[in-house]
Amino acid sequence: MLVNAIWKKINEGDIAPVYLLTGTEQFLMDMTIKRLIKALPDTDADTVIRFDLEETPIEAVIEEADTLPFLEERKLIIANNASFLKASDKSKEKVVHNIAMLETWLDNPSPTAVLVFVAPYEKLDGRKKITKTLQQKTVVVETNALTGRDLTTWVQQEASTNGVKINAETAQILVDYTGDSLLSLSSELSKITMYMNGAGEVTKELIELLVPRMPEMDVFRLTDAYMTGNVKETIKIYHDLLRNGEEPIMLTSLIAGQIRLMIHVSTLVKKGYQQQQIAKTLSVHPYRVKLIMENRRIPNMERLLLILKKLAHIDHQLKTTSGKRERVLEIFFMEPMR
Known part of the structure; x- marks a missing residue:
């Protein structure tokens, strides 16, 4: 499922119990987590529970997910660096994870928690059973770098979110000025939108006026x-x-x-x-x-x-x-x- 389609579901309150964020585009990962925080009642950046799976065993994450939340309806748990999903040298791993326990838990995840696995890697090891299980039983958010037409389409969608319009040709000009970093593009679009008072169409002249070229x-x-x-x-x-x-x-x-x-x-x-x-x-x-x-x-x-x-x-x-x-x-x- 495309990132925008997943974001739309989250915004509508259709939130899955488990997500798998994979890829190298950090901006898309951050935006997905921000949308989950905004969509979950009584949740903010300070109440999010975070684990580093390179330092903490998966058993601790599951135990936290199965523990009833104190004030929230559902708590948000972020499990970063799910390195057990990529090809690696087991002798160099700091933590041994109970993968069988995770596979069993995924059959019946906690109804009072939203668990997000973050695997910020270009490629996962598709030969591993746990990789296949997570891909089948979670909502997978692929956050790979956007290129070509996908990138200019994203710029147009981001502009629309900000209340302004930009055609594909002008979107490419913005990319030429800024590069393909979604964070930089989003920042420049926000600046342009403020200048336009949140209405109208972005033009080449506006980009030349407001955006510094790399x-x-x-x-x-x-x-x-x-x-x-x-x-x-x-x-x-x-x-x-x-x-x-x-x-x-x-x-x-x-x-x-x-x-x-x-x-x-x-x-x-x-x-x-x-x-x-x-x-x-x-x-x-x-x-x-x-x-x-x-x-x-x-x-x-x-x-x-x-x-x-x-x-x-x-x-x-x-x-x-x-x-x-x-x-x-x-x-x-x-x-x-x-």
């Missing part, structure tokens, strides 16, 4: 325009960056970094790595990796290495020249790529 995104646009031979667009972006206070030496370094990232991503893709694996291996934002992987106009390895060599020469020129440094990089952009 420096990496401007460098990506600049590099992409240069490598596709669009001299006019390259110079325009370059001058915009200069007006915003960027220095030619810094821009040269950032462009070289973008080229090196392209080389690394291309190499790892050939080895069969996926987007999240590449981002983790290279310690960069997944959205930057996504843009490179989706770009069909990236030159071959030989040409990328040649550009790096040219940029090294430009860097030396910029650090040794006493004239107009802006012109040095501009001439480089105007030269045709070979």
Whole structure:
């Protein structure tokens, strides 16, 4: 079931006894828990009972769930780090869980508690019986990072929740400015909504006015325009960056970094790595990796290495020249790529 459909049920008071939150998108996990807190009578952030399953055995969680609540109708219990659901080395586990006890309990969960298992992992071990049991007997909330059309659709839905409208094209512009972090996108939408007094349609002009663009995104646009031979667009972006206070030496370094990232991503893709694996291996934002992987106009390895060599020469020129440094990089952009 999609996250939005689960949230709708929670908002309507249709709350399941047990949830399994799995995936790597922390924002979606946090929002699911916030909705449960809001939907449960006499429950707030201070009354939520939390366990760390890497420190506490599952028996303690079940015992708490079966204990009658004191003031609430139903108590909310969050069991974090359900690492027994992923492939792991048992010899390194700090806690031994009574999985058989959990499997039996799931057949008849407590009617006076809502238990949320949090497994913040990209992949669970589907071979394990307990993984299959939880997936069958709980409401599973998959919170993986959104990409492409799913991401722009989420932006449109989030805007609607805030009382404003945004079309798919403008939603993509917001993503281009902000990246694919749902927390950042939600924050920027809230800011835009406040500016619009909670009514109307978000426009490109509003985004340009209110949303700071990630420096990496401007460098990506600049590099992409240069490598596709669009001299006019390259110079325009370059001058915009200069007006915003960027220095030619810094821009040269950032462009070289973008080229090196392209080389690394291309190499790892050939080895069969996926987007999240590449981002983790290279310690960069997944959205930057996504843009490179989706770009069909990236030159071959030989040409990328040649550009790096040219940029090294430009860097030396910029650090040794006493004239107009802006012109040095501009001439480089105007030269045709070979």
